[in-house]
Amino acid sequence: MTTQRRVLIETMQEAKEHLDVSSLLALARKREPGIDRATVYRTIEKLKKFGLVDELDLMHMNGEKHYYEVKPKRDHVHLACLQCGQVEEFSSPLFEQLKREITEQTGFEILVTRLEVGGRCSVCRNSNKR
Amino acid sequence: MTTQRRVLIETMQEAKEHLDVSSLLALARKREPGIDRATVYRTIEKLKKFGLVDELDLMHMNGEKHYYEVKPKRDHVHLACLQCGQVEEFSSPLFEQLKREITEQTGFEILVTRLEVGGRCSVCRNSNKR
DNA sequence: TGCTTGTTGCGACTAAGTCGCATCTAGAAG
DNA sequence: CTTCTAGATGCGACTTAGTCGCAACAAGCA
Ligand SMILES: [Zn+2]
Ligand SMILES: [Zn+2]
Ligand SMILES: [Zn+2]
Ligand SMILES: [Zn+2]
Numbered sequence: 001m002t003t004q005r006r007v008l009i010e011t012m013q014e015a016k017e018h019l020d021v022s023s024l025l026a027l028a029r030k031r032e033p034g035i036d037r038a039t040v041y042r043t044i045e046k047l048k049k050f051g052l053v054d055e056l057d058l059m060h061m062n063g064e065k066h067y068y069e070v071k072p073k074r075d076h077v078h079l080a081c082l083q084c085g086q087v088e089e090f091s092s093p094l095f096e097q098l099k100r101e102i103t104e105q106t107g108f109e110i111l112v113t114r115l116e117v118g119g120r121c122s123v124c125r126n127s128n129k130r
Numbered sequence: 131m132t133t134q135r136r137v138l139i140e141t142m143q144e145a146k147e148h149l150d151v152s153s154l155l156a157l158a159r160k161r162e163p164g165i166d167r168a169t170v171y172r173t174i175e176k177l178k179k180f181g182l183v184d185e186l187d188l189m190h191m192n193g194e195k196h197y198y199e200v201k202p203k204r205d206h207v208h209l210a211c212l213q214c215g216q217v218e219e220f221s222s223p224l225f226e227q228l229k230r231e232i233t234e235q236t237g238f239e240i241l242v243t244r245l246e247v248g249g250r251c252s253v254c255r256n257s258n259k260r
Numbered sequence: 261t262g263c264t265t266g267t268t269g270c271g272a273c274t275a276a277g278t279c280g281c282a283t284c285t286a287g288a289a290g
Numbered sequence: 291c292t293t294c295t296a297g298a299t300g301c302g303a304c305t306t307a308g309t310c311g312c313a314a315c316a317a318g319c320a
Contacts, residue, residue: 002267002317021307036269041308043267057187059242064277064307077228079238090236094228098207099247101224107252108209108218112189115245117229122237132286132298151276166300171277173298194276194308 007032008043009052009070018056018067018078018087044068051111059118061085075099075113081121088121137162138173139182139200148186148197148217174198181241189248191215205229205243211251218251 011028012019019027025040047053056067059080076091099110141158142149149157155170177183186197189210206221229240 004268034269037307038270038309039268055187055190057185057244059244060185066307077232079232079236081238082241088236088238090232090238092228092231094224094231098222098224098228101222102207102209102220102247106209106218106220107255108211108220108247109250109255110247111212111249113245113247114187114189115243117232117238117240117243119241120239125237125239134299164300167276168278168301169299196276 003032004028004035004039005043007035008040009047012053012068012070018058018069020065020067022065024068048112054112054114056114057116058087059116075115077115077117079117079119079121081124082118083120083124086121086123133162134158134165134169135173137165138170139177142183142198142200148188148199150195150197152195154198178242184242184244186244187246188217189246205245207245207247209247209249209251211254212248213250213254216251216253 007028008024011024011031015024015027021037021040021044025035025037028035028040044053044055048055052071053068054071056069056078058067058078059082061080061082062085072091074091075095076089077095079088079090081087095115099113102108103110137158138154141154141161145154145157151167151170151174155165155167158165158170174183174185178185182201183198184201186199186208188197188208189212191210191212192215204221205225206219207225209218209220211217225245229243232238233240
């Protein structure tokens with residue numbers, strides 16, 4: 001456990017939104033100025049392997065970046081509004097049930113999941129009908 | 131509808147596996163040799179917008195590529211084995227039910243979904259126990 | 261307090277994806 | 291069938307995301 005890793009994890013935990021690598025780097029540098037881009041990539045890689053962070057695309061609404069969040073106790077769906085860019089989270093027992101079904105029916109041992117949805121949020125649907 | 135687009139769509143339809151941009155380009159060039167990388171990107175972009183193809187990460191098992199497939203009638207889950215690299219597909223009424231629940235409870239209008247799972251397939255689980 | 265192993269920073273690199281522009285073509289209109 | 295035009299393509303240069311080898315460094319154990 002190094003200073004850099006601690007800082008990166010804390011930064012992700014305290015962020016209210018999902019961070020891409022460059023935002024994460026920028027935020028982390030406020031605490032630990034010398035920290036390097038390569039370290040961020042390497043750390044994320046490790047954290048993913050250990051199942052401590054999840055990776056997201058958020059439907060690539062802003063270019064090809066990937067986004068990261070510390071893995072929540074309960075997996076949640078990410079709902080990305082393609083119109084306003086807002087990202088909502090939603091969790092449901094149905095999702096847990098679906099995962100159980102997958103394992104039962106296919107014998108596949110699930111280690112990570114990633115459920116992302118793109119569309120229009122209720123706000124955008126109401127503001128401009130159709 | 132141009133020749134290039136037709137060729138790209140046909141190539142994706144006939145492919146048995148999920149293709150990344152460079153494999154798609156290579157295959158498409160067997161039919162239409164002059165076809166350009168930029169055209170592939172631009173076409174995929176359009177097809178995604180029209181809801182004709184889905185984009186996948188397949189857990190980034192082989193670098194940062196993205197993979198594409200023509201959108202199936204029924205959405206399916208992609209199960210990517212992190213050990214052998216095999217990709218299984220699985221569809222379930224539970225998934226449809228979950229999507230309905232999302233729309234009902236959040237008012238979010240779903241246009242695309244992407245459910246990917248990483249783990250160990252039954253074959254790998256049986257061959258090397260633990 | 262020193263030792264060892266794994267981590268970091270750096271810089272150069274590869275690969276993925278984008279863009280402007282001149283040329284070309286699908287397909288509509290005459 | 292010919293002409294016209296909007297939109298698509300090819301090209302090449304470019305940007306951005308992610309990787310890697312290596313020397314210097316630090317965590318944490320003896
Ligand atoms: Zn919205
Ligand atoms: Zn989230
Ligand atoms: Zn991705
Ligand atoms: Zn496997």
